Amino acid sequence: MINLVKNEWMKLIHRRFTWIAVALVVLAAFGTSYISNAVTEPVAPEEALSALEQQAESNEMPPENRERAEELSFYHENTGTYPLLESTHAFTYVLEGAGSLAFITMFTVIAGAAVTASEHTTGTIKLLAASPVARWKILLSKLSAIAAYGLLLTIVFALSQLGAGILFHGFSIPSPEVIQWVDGMIRAVSLPVYLGITYGLAYVEMMIFTVIAFTLGTLFKSQAPAVAFSLVLLFMGPQLVFLASAYDWAFYVLFAHTSLLTLFQGQPMIDGTSWWQSAGILFLYVSILLGTTFAVFHKRDITD
Amino acid sequence: MTSALTVKNAAKSFGNTAAVQNVSFSVESGSVTGLLGPNGAGKTTLIRMITGLVRPDSGSIFIYDSKVTGSSPEGRKKIGAVVENPEMYSYLSGWKNLLHFSRLHSGVDKKRIQEVTELVGLSGRIHEKAGTYSLGMRQRLGLAQALLHRPSLLILDEPTNGLDPAGIREIRTYLRKLAHEENLAVLVSSHLLSEMELLCDELLVIQQGSLTHTGSMSLFLEQEENSMYLETEPSPTLPSVLEHYMETDVIKKENGWVFTCRKEQVPDLLQHLVDHGVRVTEIRPSRSTTLEEKFLTVTEGGGLT
Numbered sequence: 386m387i388n389l390v391k392n393e394w395m396k397l398i399h400r401r402f403t404w405i406a407v408a409l410v411v412l413a414a415f416g417t418s419y420i421s422n423a424v425t426e427p428v429a430p431e432e433a434l435s436a437l438e439q440q441a442e443s444n445e446m447p448p449e450n451r452e453r454a455e456e457l458s459f460y461h462e463n464t465g466t467y468p469l470l471e472s473t474h475a476f477t478y479v480l481e482g483a484g485s486l487a488f489i490t491m492f493t494v495i496a497g498a499a500v501t502a503s504e505h506t507t508g509t510i511k512l513l514a515a516s517p518v519a520r521w522k523i524l525l526s527k528l529s530a531i532a533a534y535g536l537l538l539t540i541v542f543a544l545s546q547l548g549a550g551i552l553f554h555g556f557s558i559p560s561p562e563v564i565q566w567v568d569g570m571i572r573a574v575s576l577p578v579y580l581g582i583t584y585g586l587a588y589v590e591m592m593i594f595t596v597i598a599f600t601l602g603t604l605f606k607s608q609a610p611a612v613a614f615s616l617v618l619l620f621m622g623p624q625l626v627f628l629a630s631a632y633d634w635a636f637y638v639l640f641a642h643t644s645l646l647t648l649f650q651g652q653p654m655i656d657g658t659s660w661w662q663s664a665g666i667l668f669l670y671v672s673i674l675l676g677t678t679f680a681v682f683h684k685r686d687i688t689d
Numbered sequence: 690m691t692s693a694l695t696v697k698n699a700a701k702s703f704g705n706t707a708a709v710q711n712v713s714f715s716v717e718s719g720s721v722t723g724l725l726g727p728n729g730a731g732k733t734t735l736i737r738m739i740t741g742l743v744r745p746d747s748g749s750i751f752i753y754d755s756k757v758t759g760s761s762p763e764g765r766k767k768i769g770a771v772v773e774n775p776e777m778y779s780y781l782s783g784w785k786n787l788l789h790f791s792r793l794h795s796g797v798d799k800k801r802i803q804e805v806t807e808l809v810g811l812s813g814r815i816h817e818k819a820g821t822y823s824l825g826m827r828q829r830l831g832l833a834q835a836l837l838h839r840p841s842l843l844i845l846d847e848p849t850n851g852l853d854p855a856g857i858r859e860i861r862t863y864l865r866k867l868a869h870e871e872n873l874a875v876l877v878s879s880h881l882l883s884e885m886e887l888l889c890d891e892l893l894v895i896q897q898g899s900l901t902h903t904g905s906m907s908l909f910l911e912q913e914e915n916s917m918y919l920e921t922e923p924s925p926t927l928p929s930v931l932e933h934y935m936e937t938d939v940i941k942k943e944n945g946w947v948f949t950c951r952k953e954q955v956p957d958l959l960q961h962l963v964d965h966g967v968r969v970t971e972i973r974p975s976r977s978t979t980l981e982e983k984f985l986t987v988t989e990g991g992g993l994t
Contacts, residue, residue, distance in 0.1 A: 388792035395789065399780050508776045512834070515740040515770055516793035517762035687742035688703075 430467030693874030775831020779820030824851030
């Protein structure tokens with residue numbers, strides 16, 4: 386199995402597209418950080434804290450916002466730290482970056498749609514299918530290589546964002562923890578763990594769309610329609626759920642649960658969704674997609 | 690002794706089209722077997738079934754003792770195959786293509802890859818991208834892939850396609866050596882019919898999905914040597930008279946008839962024809978001495994029409 390994944394990885398890294406995607410990811414990370422730096426006034430950590438204190442004392446604020454500001458500023462003063470999410474520093478861009486992973490999803494969708502489809506197009510699928518390797522192993526190795534590629538792009542993106550932050554604002558860590566007000570409570574998560582969770586969740590979301598592309602690419606034996614369809618779902622899916630949110634069945638639509646980051650921030654697509662519900666529904670959809678793909682590929686007559 | 694390859698009553702349809710119908714044959718170690726047939730006769734479908742790419746609708750295929758079904762890999766370990774075209778990743782070098790293939794099998798090390806590269810004569814350009822290879826070089830790389838894991842059954846679709854005459858001879862000599870000295874079973878399909886004549890020990894002829902001839906190549910050629918051409922004045926009774934007497938296929942050709950008949954049988958045949966009132970104008974050995982013509986005779990042969 387390791388050998389098969391090595392093979393898929395070798396094929397991946399010898400294609401020009403793979404590296405163009407990496408270059409675009411680096412470029413995008415630095416580019417968006419540069420623009421963001423140019424158009425927004427930097428907020429020093431001390432300023433961010435005093436802004437919170439002002440909000441806490443302002444009578445014009447709605448009571449829940451005042452409570453939030455009070456609790457946050459109280460927490461920061463007690464721990465001697467500054468708010469990370471509201472101020473400008475080395476980690477500013479990487480902290481926001483997880484939300485922009487849809488951009489990378491485009492590349493993993495293209496790679497995922499191509500990984501089986503291109504073997505059918507070039508006829509090399511015969512080499513794989515006529516070998517003594519079981520067909521499910523062929524598919525699994527392909528999926529693993531694509532998952533690794535997605536991980537590589539995610540890490541490159543996060544490191545580039547951090548690099549841009551250090552470049553524009555110098556290196557400093559105003560607080561070892563990310564302090565947030567979620568569901569009427571203070572949530573304190575250490576900085577590396579916060580980054581791990583947000584990028585991890587964004588990665589899972591990315592993989593779900595990649596699995597859709599992988600499924601369609603394998604079933605259609607053709608890359609282009611698989612890419613097109615997956616990207617339409619990626620960008621239209623949440624809209625669809627939004628439009629259908631008045632109906633009960635909207636809860637069971639895959640895209641009501643793909644946006645795991647918003648769930649983490651306490652604002653799920655559909656109010657009251659729990660982690661278990663989202664995880665269960667995602668698991669169900671992914672099982673159906675992959676189950677179908679593996680079953681069809683297993684039974685397929687290779688006639689290309 | 691178990692045959693290297695045994696095909697029993699294999700059949701496959703795509704939709705309503707029967708690609709292969711009830712085909713049975715075996716391929717033995719130590720010999721080169723040719724699979725001959727016009728386009729669309731079912732050669733490739735047959736090869737795809739043997740290599741596990743396509744599942745037979747019915748019947749069974751064995752590589753030695755292991756059954757080959759669509760997804761049972763056991764038998765496929767012993768097969769080295771090029772199906773239809775030598776397939777490769779054009780963006781990888783020849784070497785990396787072989788490395789890729791070696792990882793699909795067990796027990797192939799770098800030394801073996803080197804060895805096979807030299808064997809097929811690709812050493813000079815093995816590190817160039819396969820996309821830059823000529824058809825002949827692709828054939829060599831395909832052969833290298835098929836040989837890499839030391840298979841005991843070698844299946845090649847049109848292996849000499851795209852090679853120059855020297856290359857064809859080289860491959861032919863090598864395949865015969867593999868079969869006769871290293872005891873491999875070799876199954877070759879080809880449209881180069883004269884090539885088959887020089888390459889194969891056994892011959893299978895397939896047309897419209899069914900085998901129409903199985904047997905040794907020498908027997909096939911011997912029949913060919915004894916082929917006679919007969920021309921007569923128009924005679925409505927001739928076909929039945931001839932066919933009844935000869936008990937072999939009689940085929941209409943040009944203005945006369947072609948059939949198998951040894952030289953010493955000719956006087957009796959003529960006597961017989963005269964007795965039945967057939968007026969013979971010409972009888973001579975048939976000019977179709979190449980396998981190509983024989984092939985056309987066999988595959989077009991609707992018999993007497």
